[in-house]
Amino acid sequence: MASDEVKVIGAWASPFVMRPRIALNLKSVPYEFVQETFGAKSELLLKSNPVHKKIPVLIHADKPVCESNIIVEYVDETWSASGPSMLPSTPYDRAIARFWAAYIDEKWFPSLKSILKAEGEEEKKAVLAQVEEGNALLEKAFIDCSKGKPFFNGEHIGYLDIAFGCFLAWLRVTELAGGHKLIDEVKTPSLSKWAERFCNDPAVKPVMPETATLAEFAKKIFAKPTA
Amino acid sequence: MAEEVILLDYWASMFGMRTRIALEEKGVKYEYREEDLSNKSSLLLEMNPIHKKIPVLIHNGKPICESIIQVQYIDEVWPHTNPILPADPFQRAQARFWSDYIDKKTGGPCKALQRETGEKQEAAKMEFIEVLKTLDSELGDKSFFGGNEFRLVDIAFIGFYSWFRTYEVVGNFSIVAEFPKLIAWAERCLKRESVAKVLPDSDKVLKSVSDYRKKILGIN
Numbered sequence: 001m002a003s004d005e006v007k008v009i010g011a012w013a014s015p016f017v018m019r020p021r022i023a024l025n026l027k028s029v030p031y032e033f034v035q036e037t038f039g040a041k042s043e044l045l046l047k048s049n050p051v052h053k054k055i056p057v058l059i060h061a062d063k064p065v066c067e068s069n070i071i072v073e074y075v076d077e078t079w080s081a082s083g084p085s086m087l088p089s090t091p092y093d094r095a096i097a098r099f100w101a102a103y104i105d106e107k108w109f110p111s112l113k114s115i116l117k118a119e120g121e122e123e124k125k126a127v128l129a130q131v132e133e134g135n136a137l138l139e140k141a142f143i144d145c146s147k148g149k150p151f152f153n154g155e156h157i158g159y160l161d162i163a164f165g166c167f168l169a170w171l172r173v174t175e176l177a178g179g180h181k182l183i184d185e186v187k188t189p190s191l192s193k194w195a196e197r198f199c200n201d202p203a204v205k206p207v208m209p210e211t212a213t214l215a216e217f218a219k220k221i222f223a224k225p226t227a
Numbered sequence: 228m229a230e231e232v233i234l235l236d237y238w239a240s241m242f243g244m245r246t247r248i249a250l251e252e253k254g255v256k257y258e259y260r261e262e263d264l265s266n267k268s269s270l271l272l273e274m275n276p277i278h279k280k281i282p283v284l285i286h287n288g289k290p291i292c293e294s295i296i297q298v299q300y301i302d303e304v305w306p307h308t309n310p311i312l313p314a315d316p317f318q319r320a321q322a323r324f325w326s327d328y329i330d331k332k333t334g335g336p337c338k339a340l341q342r343e344t345g346e347k348q349e350a351a352k353m354e355f356i357e358v359l360k361t362l363d364s365e366l367g368d369k370s371f372f373g374g375n376e377f378r379l380v381d382i383a384f385i386g387f388y389s390w391f392r393t394y395e396v397v398g399n400f401s402i403v404a405e406f407p408k409l410i411a412w413a414e415r416c417l418k419r420e421s422v423a424k425v426l427p428d429s430d431k432v433l434k435s436v437s438d439y440r441k442k443i444l445g446i447n
Contacts, residue, residue, distance in 0.1 A: 051328060051361065060317075063317055065317070065320045065324075066324055067323070067324055067327055070320050070323045070324055070327065071320070073319070073320070073323070074316050074317070074319070074320040077316035077319065078316045078317075091300050091303035091304045092286075092289060092291070092300070094299075094300070094303065095291045095296050095297070095299070095300040098293075098296045098299070099291075099292055099293055099296055102293060102296070103277065107277075137277065
């Protein structure tokens with residue numbers, strides 16, 4: 001393998017895997033995308049991430065980097081000269097970006113996932129309320145972080161845009177399945193416009209799955225066994 | 228402009244200890260405010276409305292939440308003394324990975340070790356032992372997790388040392404006997420002024436948890 005070759009071990013449907021791919025695209029770094037088979041873990045994955053055995057893994061010059069948000073920071077720091085910084089310039093704004101990225105992973109995404117798994121109207125209502133509460137917080141966070149610019153990170157897509165934006169395809173699938181809008185012009189006007197900008201960005205478009213394709217995939221993996 | 232640094236914290240929190248150690252390492256003067264976790268202050272609820280948890284670092288009126296985020300913030304604001312993150316991007320990624328590992332894997336088992344009995348506690352103990360084995364292996368023959376230098380991962384984990392005696396007693400097992408390398412590492416860390424100043428007495432932690440188990444949970 002060439003000394004500076006880059007590989008990403010992942011899967012097309014995983015929002016976490018999208019994060020390093022978007023970051024590499026933003027820095028114009030070519031990489032080989034090594035796809036895992038759904039339901040099985042390759043030797044390479046187990047060797048590269050023995051602790052968590054999860055995707056994504058970035059392998060750069062034979063060295064593995066694990067955990068999607070950590071990989072994004074690594075890409076930003078390693079190829080710092082190849083594109084605008086993905087994190088804000090002040091320590092305080094960086095702390096805020098990291099805070100919201102952690103919130104998205106620990107609270108927001110788990111509640112989004114629960115919508116697809118919710119059984120019965122009561123449970124569905126409860127998790128929907130949780131997600132909407134989270135979206136309201138993120139709408140405000142966007143206004144505070146973007147300071148009038150197009151992205152959380154300002155002029156250019158950055159760490160927090162990627163951390164949140166990677167879930168947009170799954171969010172659309174969830175909206176379709178539930179017949180309920182989660183991010184729209186009425187409830188979350190700023191996020192709604194940001195989402196469109198994000199999804200249309202040339203660094204994002206090639207790696208964001210089509211909603212219809214993802215919806216088919218979701219049906220398969222969330223298929224409930226018949227009684 | 229005069230720097231105003233306030234830390235809302237709880238004396239026995241291994242997370243709060245991280246932030247305190249980082250501030251001490253950098254020689255930053257700060258005001259420590261003890262929180263009663265059963266009666267949280269209005270300042271805490273105002274500064275961390277989403278999680279309502281300690282530690283909260285307030286720098287010139289602006290709150291920073293989450294201990295590893297606080298430690299990185301402190302390193303970036305006061306970069307010239309005792310660097311906490313390494314300079315190399317790959318080393319930085321490794322440091323962040325292991326701090327994240329500690330956060331992800333200790334929360335559940337440590338809470339259960341303190342609060343449960345019987346099977347639930349046994350399961351938590353086994354989980355925690357697995358974490359110690361993994362960290363022991365990661366430490367290897369190095370003096371510190373950071374290599375030759377005391378850095379982020381050391382700061383992330385050293386607070387747990389003040390809880391080892393508590394886990395040993397409530398879980399009925401010996402960390403000292405099973406993990407001598409980790410104990411040696413902890414003792415090395417304790418030679419640092421920041422750590423010696425910040426870590427509470429292990430017996431004090433044990434007493435507080437034993438009292439809690441007796442009075443609140445009714446466990447003897």
